[in-house]
Amino acid sequence: MNKVWSGVLAGVLGLGLAAVAQARGFEDIKKQGRIVIASEGQYAPFNHFENNKLSGFEIELAELVAKKMGLSVEWKALGFDALLAGLNQGRWDLVIASHGVTEERSRAVTFTEPHYCSGGIVVSKNPAVRTAQDLAGKAVAVQTGSSYMQNLLKLPGLKEVKNFPQDTDARTAMLSGRLDAWVTDRFVAKAAAKAQPKAGMQVGELIFVERIAAAVAKGNAGLAEAYNKALKESFADGSYAALSNRYFGEDVRCK
Template sequence: MSTRPILALLLAAAAALTAGAAQARSFDDIKKDGKIIIATEGQFAPFNYFQGTKLTGFEVDVAEAMVAKMGLKLEWKALGFDALLAGLRQDRWDMVIASHGITEERAKAVTFTEPHYCSGGVIVAKDPAIKSAKDLAGKVVSVQTGTTYLENVKKLAGVKEMKNFPQDTDARGALMTGRVDAWVTDRFVAKQAVDANPAGGMKLGDFLFIERIASAVSKGNTSLATELNKALAAIQADGTYATLSKKWFNEDIRCK
């Protein structure tokens, strides 16, 4: 998606914590327990979503492959996007993988791993004349709350109105039902949405911005970040990553 919660939300959540809040678990703590707890949104196909009651998607497959390399068991948590990074500060889980773009603001609140894919925000519209950033002047644009899509649309001069929604699927629905002129989302999410509904009339426009997408751990939890980076490098080196990437996107989407 790439990406998401803003620092103000994180700081507000942090302020609500008691002084006795638990410390994030180091890799040694997790290894001793034998299980890592990972949170995701579960509403962002094809990266993380539910098929019935089963959590699936590219990021789910990548995380499971990494955890297998680490010799651990995995427990998943799925919840609203805005709560994911804040939960790291509450030690509710060890890691988040949910298409968060690496930003300077987010990096003040969490520690990012190496990116597991590169993408960017694209413009989607039904009107073929709406393709580039300049075409959004005077238009109503939908985005998901707490994302880099929202932050980048806010920077544009001349946008008539920005409507933000709790889930990206709601932002897409606003375009489909004619409540907005354009939708800004991840390139791969947009491509899947267009391919899945050719009669919907949605057309892919230009990139609004490019970004690197990474997992996150609690701020300063370098022992865990280091092991996750080793596991990611291992699945990229042994061909697992390429297989998963081609399964979901028919191309290798790692950062070049």
């Protein structure tokens, strides 16, 4: 999810020099044998809670990669807008929460190699609302701080773009009939439609495509390189494909 944290970026950039000093390098993390990873926990099927425990594709993937790095994981869960700022304050070592790689974000943090590709998709109870063009004259629900909102605002003729604190709130607003459509990640949309088959959700077409990656503090190249090496090992040995197929029925890595 290519979320953009308006109002937070300037603070993150301002912490850039301090972040390098505060962030733990890979050697320090390796000595302790434990990496601290933060996620949101509100974005099924990628990161969410099951029985008060973080679960989802990204959670399992991060644990798989960490194991290949010889590390155990300590998890932190908090609001999306705080994740990257806390990363650059040295409060955790890595963030994995469906961040889309953008030029703006890349000035503030160091991204790892992407672990999946996706994009924003149109969802509506009206089968005639499927494309970006179909949104003209419509009121659309989207999560606060997401680039889905930025991309929607570029479209001509929208009646309203209404943002909500969580993606599930945006979905509920669309399902209740308060808004005409919901724009979210394509895999989130597919999972929601599968989980609520009687809700009448019609999954339409992509508005844009994005590369999704984990992030470390700006300049923490050693940790990023170690993570990338282990991620590539999961690609090569089939463990990534097995995990991806279990969640999505396909290999979702970027082609």
